[in-house]
Amino acid sequence: MNISKISSPENASKIAGALFIGISLYLFLFTPYLTAALGALFIGIFTPVIQHGRYVEEDTAVAGLKSGVEPLHRLIRDLDLDGNAVVVPPIRHLSESRVYIPAGTFNTLPDLYDEMTIVTGGGGRTGVSLAPPGLPLFQDAEERMEHGIAGEGIEAAREVMGHLTHGLDLASSFSVRAEEDEYRLRITQGRYREACQEIREDLEGICFQAGCPICSAYLVALVESIEEPLRIADFEVEERHVKYTLEVVR
Amino acid sequence: MNITNKITMAMTVWTALCIIMVPYTNLELLGILLLIGVLITRELSSGYTKLVTGNRIDAFIYSGIIFFIAVVSRRILSILGII
Numbered sequence: 001m002n003i004s005k006i007s008s009p010e011n012a013s014k015i016a017g018a019l020f021i022g023i024s025l026y027l028f029l030f031t032p033y034l035t036a037a038l039g040a041l042f043i044g045i046f047t048p049v050i051q052h053g054r055y056v057e058e059d060t061a062v063a064g065l066k067s068g069v070e071p072l073h074r075l076i077r078d079l080d081l082d083g084n085a086v087v088v089p090p091i092r093h094l095s096e097s098r099v100y101i102p103a104g105t106f107n108t109l110p111d112l113y114d115e116m117t118i119v120t121g122g123g124g125r126t127g128v129s130l131a132p133p134g135l136p137l138f139q140d141a142e143e144r145m146e147h148g149i150a151g152e153g154i155e156a157a158r159e160v161m162g163h164l165t166h167g168l169d170l171a172s173s174f175s176v177r178a179e180e181d182e183y184r185l186r187i188t189q190g191r192y193r194e195a196c197q198e199i200r201e202d203l204e205g206i207c208f209q210a211g212c213p214i215c216s217a218y219l220v221a222l223v224e225s226i227e228e229p230l231r232i233a234d235f236e237v238e239e240r241h242v243k244y245t246l247e248v249v250r
Numbered sequence: 251m252n253i254t255n256k257i258t259m260a261m262t263v264w265t266a267l268c269i270i271m272v273p274y275t276n277l278e279l280l281g282i283l284l285l286i287g288v289l290i291t292r293e294l295s296s297g298y299t300k301l302v303t304g305n306r307i308d309a310f311i312y313s314g315i316i317f318f319i320a321v322v323s324r325r326i327l328s329i330l331g332i333i
Contacts, residue, residue: 039269167298
């Protein structure tokens with residue numbers, strides 16, 4: 001077993017647990033500090049039991065994020081799609097959220113189907129309809145909730161975003177608010193800030209055309225809760241924040 | 251820091267505070283304070299934890315409740331003069 005395996009969180013918690021139990025035994029047997037002994041015993045059992053999950057290296061997680069979005073970016077670039085994305089919730093013919101990227105200027109949303117990737121809706125409505133890169137992250141967060149969010153409104157979106165932020169640790173904080181026909185989403189980046197910056201630099205325009213898996217998960221949470229398609233109208237980065245302005249597509 | 255790290259940190263800090271506050275032979279009071287800590291942690295983290303983590307915290311809560319029942323029963327018996 002090498003040093004990195006020993007220092008991994010699941011093993012570190014077991015070592016810390018054993019250490020606390022050892023301290024507890026010493027305190028019980030050789031000192032009058034019974035409360036300290038009981039406290040150490042409690043922490044010695046609690047820590048390894050709660051820290052049970054298996055962990056991957058942060059580099060691996062970041063590579064996973066990049067590999068989720070790089071093929072998508074290449075596809076968009078090769079097909080010469082230059083419109084801003086529309087994130088579409090499972091409405092009409094769709095059973096899962098999609099991200100529609102138009103070939104040119106976006107006018108109206110064509111009919112989208114689950115089995116349709118290349119969309120030729122007529123009237124210049126050509127583009128691709130893909131599964132959002134953040135869909136699995138969104139589904140993981142949704143599984144932790146006790147109820148579905150479809151059509152439950154912006155408060156439900158905030159709840160799922162809370163799971164994404166505090167449960168999955170994808171960002172430090174977020175804010176989302178509605179303004180007439182627009183929504184404004186601000187994500188304050190946390191541990192994945194550098195990875196996000198690398199993705200923005202390497203995959204130019206991805207934030208307008210699909211978003212990285214993290215931003216995409218937040219966008220899917222928003223569209224699924226309000227059940228309206230949202231077009232990415234603007235995107236900007238300000239220090240630790242990324243800001244999306246999203247227009248409702250009627 | 252993910253949610254299980256936060257739970258562990260919170261409980262470690264709470265346990266340390268309890269050890270400082272409680273007289274060093276009063277195990278009953280410490281046990282009950284730890285149970286309160288676990289209950290609050292469970293409530294505050296319930297929306298963010300995975301099912302398996304929640305079940306594991308629940309196991310501590312059940313153990314704590316059994317401990318609490320034992321403490322209360324012992325107190326009642328001592329008040330009645332049975333033990």
